[in-house]
Structures are given as structure tokens and as C-alpha cells.
Amino acid sequence: MNYPSWRAYRVWQRDRDVFFRMWKAEFIPYFVEPLVILTALGFGLGGFIGLVGQQNYLQFLTPGIVVAYAMFTATFECTYGSYIRMEMQRTFDAIVSTPLSIEDVITGEILWGATRSLMTSVAIILVALAFKVVPAPSVVLVPLVAVLTGLMFGSISMFFTSLAPAISSFNYFFTLFITPIYFFSGVFFPLSNLPPVFQTISSFLPLAPAVNLSRAFFYGEVHPGLLWDVAFLLLLTIAFFLASLVTMRRRLIK
Amino acid sequence: MPPVVEARNLVKKYQNLTAVDSINFQIEAGESFGFLGPNGAGKTSTIKMMGCVSPVSGGSLFVLGQDVTREPRAIKEKLGVVPQRENLDPDLTVGQNLIVYARYFNIPRPVAQARSKEVLELFNLQDRIKSPIATLSDGMKHRLLIARALINQPSILFLDEPTTGLDPQARLLVWQKLSYLQSQGITIVLSTHNMEEASQLCNRLIIMHLGKILAEGAPAEMVKKYVGKEVLELRLSTGEKPGFLEKLKQSGMDGAVSAEVGDTLYFFDRNPATLGNLTSLARQVVQRQATLEDVFFKLTGKALEE
Numbered sequence A: 001m002n003y004p005s006w007r008a009y010r011v012w013q014r015d016r017d018v019f020f021r022m023w024k025a026e027f028i029p030y031f032v033e034p035l036v037i038l039t040a041l042g043f044g045l046g047g048f049i050g051l052v053g054q055q056n057y058l059q060f061l062t063p064g065i066v067v068a069y070a071m072f073t074a075t076f077e078c079t080y081g082s083y084i085r086m087e088m089q090r091t092f093d094a095i096v097s098t099p100l101s102i103e104d105v106i107t108g109e110i111l112w113g114a115t116r117s118l119m120t121s122v123a124i125i126l127v128a129l130a131f132k133v134v135p136a137p138s139v140v141l142v143p144l145v146a147v148l149t150g151l152m153f154g155s156i157s158m159f160f161t162s163l164a165p166a167i168s169s170f171n172y173f174f175t176l177f178i179t180p181i182y183f184f185s186g187v188f189f190p191l192s193n194l195p196p197v198f199q200t201i202s203s204f205l206p207l208a209p210a211v212n213l214s215r216a217f218f219y220g221e222v223h224p225g226l227l228w229d230v231a232f233l234l235l236l237t238i239a240f241f242l243a244s245l246v247t248m249r250r251r252l253i254k
Numbered sequence B: 001m002p003p004v005v006e007a008r009n010l011v012k013k014y015q016n017l018t019a020v021d022s023i024n025f026q027i028e029a030g031e032s033f034g035f036l037g038p039n040g041a042g043k044t045s046t047i048k049m050m051g052c053v054s055p056v057s058g059g060s061l062f063v064l065g066q067d068v069t070r071e072p073r074a075i076k077e078k079l080g081v082v083p084q085r086e087n088l089d090p091d092l093t094v095g096q097n098l099i100v101y102a103r104y105f106n107i108p109r110p111v112a113q114a115r116s117k118e119v120l121e122l123f124n125l126q127d128r129i130k131s132p133i134a135t136l137s138d139g140m141k142h143r144l145l146i147a148r149a150l151i152n153q154p155s156i157l158f159l160d161e162p163t164t165g166l167d168p169q170a171r172l173l174v175w176q177k178l179s180y181l182q183s184q185g186i187t188i189v190l191s192t193h194n195m196e197e198a199s200q201l202c203n204r205l206i207i208m209h210l211g212k213i214l215a216e217g218a219p220a221e222m223v224k225k226y227v228g229k230e231v232l233e234l235r236l237s238t239g240e241k242p243g244f245l246e247k248l249k250q251s252g253m254d255g256a257v258s259a260e261v262g263d264t265l266y267f268f269d270r271n272p273a274t275l276g277n278l279t280s281l282a283r284q285v286v287q288r289q290a291t292l293e294d295v296f297f298k299l300t301g302k303a304l305e306e
Helices: A008-021 A023-049 A057-088 A091-096 A102-130 A137-163 A169-183 A196-203 A207-219 A226-252 B043-050 B072-076 B094-104 B109-122 B138-149 B168-183 B195-201 B219-226 B241-250 B272-281 B292-300
Strands: B005-014 B017-027 B032-036 B058-063 B079-082 B156-160 B187-192 B204-209 B212-217 B230-235 B259-261 B264-268 B284-289
Touching: A008 A023, A008 A102, A008 B094, A023 A057, A023 A102, A057 A091, A057 A102, A057 A137, A057 A169, A057 A207, A091 A102, A091 A226, A102 A137, A102 A226, A137 A169, A137 A207, A137 A226, A207 A226, B005 B043, B017 B043, B017 B212, B032 B043, B032 B168, B032 B195, B043 B058, B043 B156, B043 B187, B079 B138, B094 B109, B094 B138, B109 B138, B138 B156, B138 B168, B156 B168, B168 B187, B168 B195, B187 B195, B195 B219, B195 B292, B204 B219, B204 B292, B212 B219, B212 B292, B219 B292, B230 B272, B241 B272, B259 B292, B264 B292, B272 B284
Parallel strands: B032 B187, B032 B204, B079 B156, B156 B187
Antiparallel strands: B005 B017, B005 B058, B204 B212, B230 B264, B230 B284, B259 B264
């Protein structure tokens, strides 16, 4: 097994430079979509729902949307984004003929995905504040949860990308994996509303612990049980990160 | 001076296919060295192994005195690589492509900027520094690829099929620039299936076929050794070949034909006089200088480009 070096930072810089060259095309959609969701669901649907526990629906929804979009951002970056750079633009080929290794490239890509998650999460928190959602001071830790979420979904996505035979394969990834995760990880309703079997399944979906952490830090309800959520995120991140290093080398270095 | 590349019993295998079959060669500093052969000869595999991007399956390979399997990063630091398929970063402009690429080599930004200007001027691209890649012609992209490979001031420049797909004018420009670079002391290593490119650019080359080296030497010497000075081509009319060959046999010269493709017969190192009045039976008689193409034909019975 080959490990990445600090040179992964060079790939991160490359992705950052490209992003800021065309940030309008890249950033606006990720900003607008959560805005639409918070408005439509938070205000519109929320009017029907009334209180979830002690919170109105917008308050309940916001922390989940923050990490859900952290997931989407990193996932898009490390599926479609990385695949295009790898197969169509052959950017990875160009980079590995310099002193960088394929492991540096993969690591840089995932780190950039997580950085995008961080930016998305901050944007949504700011929108929520404008909507008069009142968080606890510990909300400053929520972007950190978004980074962890980004690293985890970036790694999972990169692993899938390393196995994807064609760009259309990502349709399966999104429909069969990301969409159910989005709806069944406690973003839109408390998992306790589900029948017990589904509750158990849901609590093992990778986004569920991120939603728990985000909600807890957003409203200052920190408790020791959250350590399990952190451990879950870290464990999954490390496992998929290492796996993607192996499978990407197998795919690209022949 | 020790050789800049030294391969011993070098092997490359892909599953069941042996692309490079235990070859030995050395490249000296300052040479312009070519790998000539048709598609599937093992040229690209060899170049990729030297560039430390494809693992060696057997034997040993040293580049700039270091083992490619042990010190890939240190070796790659000193290489320039021009790939067969264009892989410029389409998300960046011409200038940004060079700056970002320089960063992979830890070249400080002011140095990278100065060198970008230099290499763009060398390839007549200085006016395009702010252009997006998509606006460049194929010829310009090709020149930019070579310019990019020079950003770290490499000791060796590897080029895999450097002019494939270029129009003759663009090709000529690339050849001129490569000759200039060689005169500046850079070792040039290229693969090609174009014999004109090989004889124009390389002072020494290897002819490869199916993973093996068939011949090695300076282009002109190889032509002289394997073919001779001149080649006589007799182009016959359709259907007249059997009759002609029969007549040739009657004059006791049936061993004289070196090769035949369709209705054309090739006689290496002969002038028309030796064939006597037989030449009058041909539709067309061409007498020309022998080339590397003929050498390849002689060695394999096949044409280089088919």
C-alpha cells in the first residue's frame, strides 16, 4: 500500500484555483437549492407541521440540511467532478507524471471535496440566521461536522468512482444510495417516527450520525452519546479512504 | 559520463500480454534517441516505465542513475513528459496551466512566472497566455504540451508520438523546436511510427516490433547496413506480376526482389541497369533513396504504418 504525502495539497490548490476561476457557475447552485428547501419546507410545509419537540419545523430542518448539502457537495465533487478529471480531461494522468503520486491526487481531491462541504455549510448557516433561526454558541462546531461529513462522503464517492465503468454509473449511485440516505437519515423527520426495523437500518446510514452531531451542536444539546457518532464518521471515513487509495491505483496505474 | 537511461532485460506485462519482452538499451546524455515501430511494438509501455508511471514487470530500469521502482518522485522531478494524448487542464487558461503545473514541482511562483514567459515565447504562444485551452488549435495545444514539459527545466524530455495527428507545417515547427532543445543540452527521447520523424530527429534509434528490439543504431548507418543506398521500385500493371516474376526467373534473377506489396516490387540497393530491359515491362520505375521504412520492411516483412 502506498500512502499519500503532503503534496496532496498541490492538487487541492489546483482544484481551488479552478473553483475560484468559475465560482459563479460552481457555487450559486449549492447556495440556491438549500435556500429553496429552507423556504419551501421550513416556512411552507412547516406551517402545517407545527412543532417537532420544542422546535418549529424550520429550526428542526436547518441542521440536517446543513450536513445533507455537505454530503451532496463532496459527493458531486468526488463522483462526477473527479470522474471527468480522471477519464475525460486526463488531468490525473498529467499530474502523476510530475513528482506527485496517484495517492496524492486522490487525497487532494477528497480534501477539496470536504473544503467545498465546509463552504456550503457556512453559506446555509448564514441563510438560516437570516431566517431568524437562533442557534447556540456551539453552532461554530457545525462546519467542523460538515468537514467530517465531506471527508466521509468524499471517500465513499471516490471509492465508487474508482469502480465506475462509465459516467452513467453515477445515476445508480445517486438513486440507490445518496437519495435514500438523504431522506432516511433524520434530516426531515425524527427517526423515531419510523417503524422500529427502519429505525435500526436508518441509524446505520452514514449521514445519520452527522445529522445527530449537527443538530446537537446547532442547539447546544451536547451529550456523551455523540462520541459514538464521531467514531462512526471517522471509522467509515478511514475505511473508505484507504480502500479508494488501493482501488484507484489498481484502476489507473497499469 | 554514465548513461541517463539504462534498461536491462526490461519486461512489461499486462495480464497475459507481454508488451515489452526483455529488452536492453542505454541512452546517453545529450542524445536524441528514438523508439521506432508500429502500434503495439511496446514503445509507449517503455516510455511510461521510464517516466515512472507504469510499474516495471521484470528486469531493471535506471533513469538518471536512480531505480524507477525505488525513487520515482526524485526521478520525475527531473523529467519532462509529453503524452501521446493531450491532457492540458481545460479548466485553466494557457498561463494558469503552466503555473499550476510548475507548482506540482514546488517551483516558487515568481520563478514559475518567469519560466512560463520563456517557454511560451519559445513556442510562439506568448500572445495566448490568457486564452482558455478550448480556443487553441491542435497545433498550439501540442506546442503548449511541450512547453509545459519544460517548466521544470528537465534533464530528459520524453515524447510519446510527438507529432501524430499534426498537419505538416505544425509538424515541422515541432521538429525545429525539438532540435533546438537538443542543441541546448536536453536529452530527447521519443517514440514514433513515422520514419521521417525518426530520421530527422534522432541521432540514434531502436527499431521495435512486438516487444522486442530488432535493430539499433544511427538512422543513416542502419539504412546503409540493412538496405543499402538506393531502392528501385517497379510498379506493374494489374495482373502482370506473375508473368514478370517468371521472366525475372528466366534471367536468373529471381532472388533479386527484396519485397513486394500489391503490384509493386522492391529491389534494395540495385540500379535499373542490372535488371536490363526487364524494367521496360513495368508501368512505372522509381529509383529513390533507401529509408528506415525499408529497414523495417526488411526486418519484419511489414510496413511501418498500416
